[in-house]
Amino acid sequence: MNAVIKLDDIRKTYHTGEVDVQAVRKVSLEIHPGEFVAIMGASGSGKSTLMNILGCLDRPTGGRYSLDGIDVSQLSTDELADIRNQKIGFVFQGFNLLSRTSALENVELPMLYARQHMHSYELREKALHALGVVSLTDRADHHPSQLSGGQQQRVAIARALVNQPALVLADEPTGNLDSRTSVEIMGVFQQLNDRGITIVMVTHEPDIARFTKRSVVMSDGHVVSDTPVTDRLFAGPELERLHSLLDPALQTQ
Amino acid sequence: MRILVTIKTALRALRRNKMRSVLTALGIIIGVGAVITMVGIGNGAKAQIEAQIASLGQNVILIFSGSVTRTGVHSGHGGAGTLTVEDAEAMRREIPGVMAVSPELRSAAQVAAGNQNWLPQILGEGPDYFDIRQWPLVEGSPFTPLDVRGATKVAVIGKTTAQQLYGDESPIGQIVRIKNVPFTIVGLLSSKGLSVMGSDQDDVLVVPYTSAMKRVLGTTTLRSIMVQAADAKLLPVVQQQITELLRQRHRIQPGRDDDFTVRGQQDIAEMATAQSKTMTILLGAIASVSLIVGGIGIMNIMLVSVTERTREIGIRMAVGAHANDILLQFLTEAITLSSIGGVIGIAMGVGASKIISLSLDWPTLIPVVWVVVAFLFSAAVGIFFGFYPARKASKLDPIDALRYE
Ligand SMILES: Nc1ncnc2c1ncn2[C@@H]1O[C@H](COP(=O)(O)OP(=O)(O)OP(=O)(O)O)[C@@H](O)[C@H]1O
Ligand SMILES: [Mg+2]
Numbered sequence: 001m002n003a004v005i006k007l008d009d010i011r012k013t014y015h016t017g018e019v020d021v022q023a024v025r026k027v028s029l030e031i032h033p034g035e036f037v038a039i040m041g042a043s044g045s046g047k048s049t050l051m052n053i054l055g056c057l058d059r060p061t062g063g064r065y066s067l068d069g070i071d072v073s074q075l076s077t078d079e080l081a082d083i084r085n086q087k088i089g090f091v092f093q094g095f096n097l098l099s100r101t102s103a104l105e106n107v108e109l110p111m112l113y114a115r116q117h118m119h120s121y122e123l124r125e126k127a128l129h130a131l132g133v134v135s136l137t138d139r140a141d142h143h144p145s146q147l148s149g150g151q152q153q154r155v156a157i158a159r160a161l162v163n164q165p166a167l168v169l170a171d172e173p174t175g176n177l178d179s180r181t182s183v184e185i186m187g188v189f190q191q192l193n194d195r196g197i198t199i200v201m202v203t204h205e206p207d208i209a210r211f212t213k214r215s216v217v218m219s220d221g222h223v224v225s226d227t228p229v230t231d232r233l234f235a236g237p238e239l240e241r242l243h244s245l246l247d248p249a250l251q252t253q
Numbered sequence: 254m255r256i257l258v259t260i261k262t263a264l265r266a267l268r269r270n271k272m273r274s275v276l277t278a279l280g281i282i283i284g285v286g287a288v289i290t291m292v293g294i295g296n297g298a299k300a301q302i303e304a305q306i307a308s309l310g311q312n313v314i315l316i317f318s319g320s321v322t323r324t325g326v327h328s329g330h331g332g333a334g335t336l337t338v339e340d341a342e343a344m345r346r347e348i349p350g351v352m353a354v355s356p357e358l359r360s361a362a363q364v365a366a367g368n369q370n371w372l373p374q375i376l377g378e379g380p381d382y383f384d385i386r387q388w389p390l391v392e393g394s395p396f397t398p399l400d401v402r403g404a405t406k407v408a409v410i411g412k413t414t415a416q417q418l419y420g421d422e423s424p425i426g427q428i429v430r431i432k433n434v435p436f437t438i439v440g441l442l443s444s445k446g447l448s449v450m451g452s453d454q455d456d457v458l459v460v461p462y463t464s465a466m467k468r469v470l471g472t473t474t475l476r477s478i479m480v481q482a483a484d485a486k487l488l489p490v491v492q493q494q495i496t497e498l499l500r501q502r503h504r505i506q507p508g509r510d511d512d513f514t515v516r517g518q519q520d521i522a523e524m525a526t527a528q529s530k531t532m533t534i535l536l537g538a539i540a541s542v543s544l545i546v547g548g549i550g551i552m553n554i555m556l557v558s559v560t561e562r563t564r565e566i567g568i569r570m571a572v573g574a575h576a577n578d579i580l581l582q583f584l585t586e587a588i589t590l591s592s593i594g595g596v597i598g599i600a601m602g603v604g605a606s607k608i609i610s611l612s613l614d615w616p617t618l619i620p621v622v623w624v625v626v627a628f629l630f631s632a633a634v635g636i637f638f639g640f641y642p643a644r645k646a647s648k649l650d651p652i653d654a655l656r657y658e
Contacts, residue, residue, distance in 0.1 A: 081575050
């Protein structure tokens with residue numbers, strides 16, 4: 001099978017003042033359809049930088065990046081925007097929802113910029129469906145400020161899914177969430193992955209990485225290890241385990 | 254289709270910040286409102302002046318005693334006149350294009366009727382005066398050439414003067430004493446309203462010019478001569494011939510100044526409208542400046558708005574918005590602000606004109622084309638001043654915008 005993501009010698013150097021920061025140096029990587037990859041590494045190791053390049057939000061300073069067989073470095077700004085719109089769903093650590101706009105409208109946003117025009121009832125239907133996938137249909141009219149962190153992240157995931165991309169990229173999607181909510185989010189990702197969506201996710205929590213299928217570790221801009229996950233966790237049983245741990249505590253109250 | 258969505262997005266952003274939107278549009282509202290009010294007043298004044306010029310009579314030429322010399326001194330006007338009755342007779346006799354002539358004298362004088370006193374304008378005129386000025390009588394009849402020859406003590410009275418002296422009573426047959434000389438009133442003039450210069454044209458007593466010279470003013474010269482040309486096309490020729498005739502009669506050497514001034518109706522009209530034109534231009538300039546200031550206000554707020562919403566811009570770009578989508582969104586906000594401001598401004602301008610019209614009894618007139626121009630101009634202000642902030646927003650880099658705190 002052809003790789004969804006193919007990186008050859010990708011480099012990213014930030015020029016800030018006197019010193020040049022080499023955030024990513026010579027990364028080569030292939031990710032195939034249906035994979036669920038965790039990118040791990042210490043703070044400052046270049047994970048977010050790499051992720052932004054993968055998401056076509058940023059351009060590498062060197063190397064070649066093919067997405068679905070397309071050489072992305074040759075594309076114009078608008079063509080990159082179309083790629084972000086159609087092929088990629090991006091989930092941010094800080095959610096990045098539009099405040100003062102309902103969950104439903106946040107999810108509709110990528111469809112507003114889709115090439116093909118959709119009627120408002122169509123937008124609504126698709127957005128509600130995406131919210132259904134993350135089990136948040138009942139909060140469709142709530143604004144981000146009226147939602148918990150986990151719920152906001154689920155809205156962001158619904159937004160990433162709404163244009164039915166083949167690739168979902170998530171930069172520390174559980175970074176702002178407690179462990180139980182994190183497991184819930186991983187459950188959503190595992191479901192999506194089971195449906196064939198390729199997922200690449202940054203995390204620095206080893207426990208969270210165990211929900212994925214493959215773990216890539218970065219250090220100082222390099223990939224230092226790339227191994228399959230052997231002791232994989234599944235969100236369903238894990239949630240039950242957390243529940244049973246919590247239950248006796250509730251009963252003693 | 255994306256355009257509709259973009260416009261909707263822009264309108265929502267404006268509604269979310271109602272107070273700010275209104276304050277931002279205020280500059281445009283005041284600017285457009287001022288323009289419309291000024292145009293209304295200016296045009297109303299112009300229409301009124303034109304009506305007054307027309308009320309002067311048709312194809313009229315006025316010849317004044319004295320002249321505006323090269324040094325700008327207006328000599329001999331009024332006082333010791335240089336025009337004589339013989340000059341007037343000569344014009345009638347020798348210039349074929351002249352249809353009617355009326356020698357004129359003018360003075361403000363104390364008049365009395367019974368125990369009522371008043372100070373109207375006393376006009377000494379020829380019998381053709383009423384025809385030249387197209388000024389019909391509502392009662393009685395004008396004086397005749399016979400009255401002129403005999404310097405008869407008869408007078409035709411204006412509406413205002415009649416009202417002051419006799420109230421609602423008919424003035425016909427009544428005696429009025431001008432400087433203690435008793436005149437019999439033979440006719441009552443219809444109302445002519447205010448003159449170009451703003452004086453009440455109905456506050457007059459018109460007497461034969463001979464009577465004015467001999468019995469009231471005691472003078473042998475005229476203040477002016479009113480001439481009516483047979484045709485509008487003849488006006489320049491007749492004006493020229495009058496000048497030549499008078500220079501010859503007054504024995505003025507070539508190269509010396511005239512001792513009289515010839516003014517066509519058009520000259521008078523131009524003098525009167527020049528003033529109101531200057532006013533209109535001046536006020537229009539002030540209004541334009543306030544429009545520009547309003548535009549800068551919009552630009553300022555749009556720049557603030559772009560900075561405030563950098564993250565929103567980043568999010569939109571991250572999910573697939575093109576630079577043009579962002580440009581259009583912010584440009585639409587600016588245009589909407591300015592054109593709504595324009596519409597409100599037009600409404601306020603029309604309202605202000607109406608109020609001025611009613612309270613000052615001053616006519617106002619707003620041509621539809623000006624309303625359209627004002628609206629298009631305010632929209633253009635939005636495009637012009639909104640473009641820079643919108644472009645700035647569209648040039649943002651998605652990653653930088655998302656990182657913005
Ligand atoms: N916009 C920027 N300008 C300059 N240097 C940058 C910029 N963004 C990141 N860097 C530098 O690049 C390096 C990698 O940063 P990056 O954000 O990719 O790290 P990370 O692995 O995501 O870290 P964390 O786990 O803390 O999020 C860091 O040394 C950082 O200081
Ligand atoms: Mg990071």
